[in-house]
Amino acid sequence: MTDFVDVRSMVRWMLESGVERLITRMSAYVEDDFRRWETFDKTPRIASHTPYGVIELMPTSDYETYSFKYVNGHPSNPARGFQTVTAFGVLSQVHNGYPVLLAEMTLLTAMRTAATSAMAARHLARPDASRMALIGAGSQSEFQALAFRGALGIEDLAVWDTDPDAVSKLERNLAPLGFRIERAASGRDAVRGADVVTTCTADKALARVLEDAWIEPGMHLNAIGGDCPGKTELDPAILERGDVFVEYTPQTRIEGEIQQLGPDSPVTELWEVVAGRRPGRTSRDQLTIFDSVGFAIEDFSALRFLRDEVTGTSYTAALDLVAEPDDPKDLFGLVAAMAPVG
Amino acid sequence: MTDFVDVRSMVRWMLESGVERLITRMSAYVEDDFRRWETFDKTPRIASHTPYGVIELMPTSDYETYSFKYVNGHPSNPARGFQTVTAFGVLSQVHNGYPVLLAEMTLLTAMRTAATSAMAARHLARPDASRMALIGAGSQSEFQALAFRGALGIEDLAVWDTDPDAVSKLERNLAPLGFRIERAASGRDAVRGADVVTTCTADKALARVLEDAWIEPGMHLNAIGGDCPGKTELDPAILERGDVFVEYTPQTRIEGEIQQLGPDSPVTELWEVVAGRRPGRTSRDQLTIFDSVGFAIEDFSALRFLRDEVTGTSYTAALDLVAEPDDPKDLFGLVAAMAPVG
Numbered sequence: 288m289t290d291f292v293d294v295r296s297m298v299r300w301m302l303e304s305g306v307e308r309l310i311t312r313m314s315a316y317v318e319d320d321f322r323r324w325e326t327f328d329k330t331p332r333i334a335s336h337t338p339y340g341v342i343e344l345m346p347t348s349d350y351e352t353y354s355f356k357y358v359n360g361h362p363s364n365p366a367r368g369f370q371t372v373t374a375f376g377v378l379s380q381v382h383n384g385y386p387v388l389l390a391e392m393t394l395l396t397a398m399r400t401a402a403t404s405a406m407a408a409r410h411l412a413r414p415d416a417s418r419m420a421l422i423g424a425g426s427q428s429e430f431q432a433l434a435f436r437g438a439l440g441i442e443d444l445a446v447w448d449t450d451p452d453a454v455s456k457l458e459r460n461l462a463p464l465g466f467r468i469e470r471a472a473s474g475r476d477a478v479r480g481a482d483v484v485t486t487c488t489a490d491k492a493l494a495r496v497l498e499d500a501w502i503e504p505g506m507h508l509n510a511i512g513g514d515c516p517g518k519t520e521l522d523p524a525i526l527e528r529g530d531v532f533v534e535y536t537p538q539t540r541i542e543g544e545i546q547q548l549g550p551d552s553p554v555t556e557l558w559e560v561v562a563g564r565r566p567g568r569t570s571r572d573q574l575t576i577f578d579s580v581g582f583a584i585e586d587f588s589a590l591r592f593l594r595d596e597v598t599g600t601s602y603t604a605a606l607d608l609v610a611e612p613d614d615p616k617d618l619f620g621l622v623a624a625m626a627p628v629g
Numbered sequence: 630m631t632d633f634v635d636v637r638s639m640v641r642w643m644l645e646s647g648v649e650r651l652i653t654r655m656s657a658y659v660e661d662d663f664r665r666w667e668t669f670d671k672t673p674r675i676a677s678h679t680p681y682g683v684i685e686l687m688p689t690s691d692y693e694t695y696s697f698k699y700v701n702g703h704p705s706n707p708a709r710g711f712q713t714v715t716a717f718g719v720l721s722q723v724h725n726g727y728p729v730l731l732a733e734m735t736l737l738t739a740m741r742t743a744a745t746s747a748m749a750a751r752h753l754a755r756p757d758a759s760r761m762a763l764i765g766a767g768s769q770s771e772f773q774a775l776a777f778r779g780a781l782g783i784e785d786l787a788v789w790d791t792d793p794d795a796v797s798k799l800e801r802n803l804a805p806l807g808f809r810i811e812r813a814a815s816g817r818d819a820v821r822g823a824d825v826v827t828t829c830t831a832d833k834a835l836a837r838v839l840e841d842a843w844i845e846p847g848m849h850l851n852a853i854g855g856d857c858p859g860k861t862e863l864d865p866a867i868l869e870r871g872d873v874f875v876e877y878t879p880q881t882r883i884e885g886e887i888q889q890l891g892p893d894s895p896v897t898e899l900w901e902v903v904a905g906r907r908p909g910r911t912s913r914d915q916l917t918i919f920d921s922v923g924f925a926i927e928d929f930s931a932l933r934f935l936r937d938e939v940t941g942t943s944y945t946a947a948l949d950l951v952a953e954p955d956d957p958k959d960l961f962g963l964v965a966a967m968a969p970v971g
Binding site (some may be wrong): 297365 | 695948
């Protein structure tokens with residue numbers, strides 16, 4: 288039997304464990320896997336693009352455990368009452384190829400993206416950062432806020448979104464959790480005086496939600512909304528001025544903010560920083576940019592964390608996904624074996 | 630909610646509908662999709678190889694419906710009590726990216742492989758074929774026998790396997806269904822006088838389960854067990870003498886029997902025959918070879934057939950796989966909404 292974590296169980300686990308605590312603990316799993324980055328089987332995700340959006344498969348393996356995530360990205364979905372991004376994923380045993388865990392990953396991905404941002408910020412943001420600008424108040428925004436409080440203690444947020452209802456929703460969700468939230472009058476207004484700037488907008492366009500003139504020395508930019516060809520958020524002058532950190536360079540060149548630069552623009556892979564091979568932040572005034580597009584190893588970490596947390600609990604149900612004939616050569620016998628006698 | 634067909638439901642559907650009837654009807658779906666082959670988004674499968682075996686993802690799409698299959702191949706699994714091949718798969722709507730059907734595919738793949746062989750044989754075997762040699766009596770063998778009876782009315786089988794217990798298992802499964810089964814003394818003995826020769830062995834090696842000298846004019850060879858790099862079944866002289874038909878050339882060059890030939894060896898893609906672009910069998914004495922490795926479009930056809938057959942029946946259960954917040958921008962609100970009041 289394969290363990291299954293459905294949406295309702297995932298919600299219950301998040302509620303009963305605390306989302307901030309889960310993101311913070313998951314962040315340590317992401318960091319562990321970034322540290323052993325070179326041991327993974329890595330491939331760019333396999334995308335099927337249509338005018339509606341994209342459906343992607345994101346596999347990886349550490350040669351003991353295999354994982355993949357199915358994820359869609361449909362910018363016009365919310366206008367029709369659907370989620371922009373939904374996902375589910377699987378962990379398998381490499382030694383026999385059997386799937387051991389199937390999980391909803393719409394919510395799990397929201398936590399893993401935030402957990403990855405938090406992990407990057409621990410290496411790249413000023414440790415005394417206390418104020419974050421949030422540009423974009425959509426599905427990912429609350430998870431980012433909780434991640435940065437868990438990682439750096441940030442409780443002061445300045446929020447900007449073109450949709451005032453989205454900002455109200457964020458206030459409604461986060462104010463009861465102890466955040467001090469300022470409704471900014473513009474993107475520029477939100478960014479002023481921030482230590483960390485998180486961009487998480489959904490528009491599929493070569494947008495500029497941050498202008499170079501707004502960016503102050505010492506800021507850490509956590510740019511997570513530029514994540515497919517033709518979808519960026521940053522004025523390219525920012526990328527030329529700051530130090531850019533990425534997940535997996537071949538994928539980020541195609542999907543990230545740096546698609547706006549030449550193919551040889553300097554980048555540092557974040558795992559090199561985590562593994563102590565290259566420096567992260569080197570001075571208070573350095574401008575650091577995490578050009579995050581999401582990578583399969585982060586989903587692997589999230590599923591690995593989920594498995595460690597929920598195996599043997601009531602958050603999982605048994606799914607009858609793999610045929611188990613008594614004689615492995617007698618698959619057909621499964622059908623005969625279930626036939627009524629006589 | 631996503632429809633789910635688990636192993637038990639799949640077995641019940643097969644039992645209550647009749648495996649031969651299902652394979653025959655599925656074969657028509659495979660043929661329909663081969664006829665419109667050019668309309669599909671095609672990519673070679675994405676494989677993660679280890680010394681234990683391989684785990685593969687096989688996606689495709691006709692731009693209305695997307696499918697993928699997860700499948701493993703672990704030759705040493707049966708010795709440890711596991712299936713060599715297990716699989717599951719998903720159908721999704723392209724317009725919003727949502728998965729609509731998740732199904733076990735260990736059994737479904739057994740039927741789709743047989744359905745594809747049957748479809749190929751209708752175009753490539755002599756229509757009056759009445760005797761089939763089955764080389765290999767493993768998991769796939771009974772499904773092949775039923776497929777060829779459905780397609781060509783073949784009821785006379787000559788069976789050879791290095792494992793006599795496997796042949797006994799096949800006799801036990803098929804004799805009650807009306808087949809006349811001859812236990813051959815060797816591969817050569819099985820092949821003599823056959824109209825169709827099906828090879829479905831599992832050994833991962835450059836094997837020769839068929840020698841060129843055994844092959845008679847007019848035979849149709851249905852070679853389905855050579856399906857990954859380093860795994861073949863046929864004496865290459867056979868391939869040079871006969872006309873080779875394949876599914877998707879870029880994949881078959883790597884995985885099929887023709888990995889033993891040069892990169893420009895002549896092949897015909899089966900879809901061209903189905904679509905009437907190129908001839909199939911042109912004479913009674915022609916030697917035809919279907920070098921089958923399995924392609925994602927066949928799984929798409931199998932899932933499409935399954936969906937058409939089981940939607941709205943008791944063979945499906947509702948799976949809570951996709952988060953559905955009331956406000957698509959308020960994913961976090963799902964967690965808050967489920968918190969107990971007070």
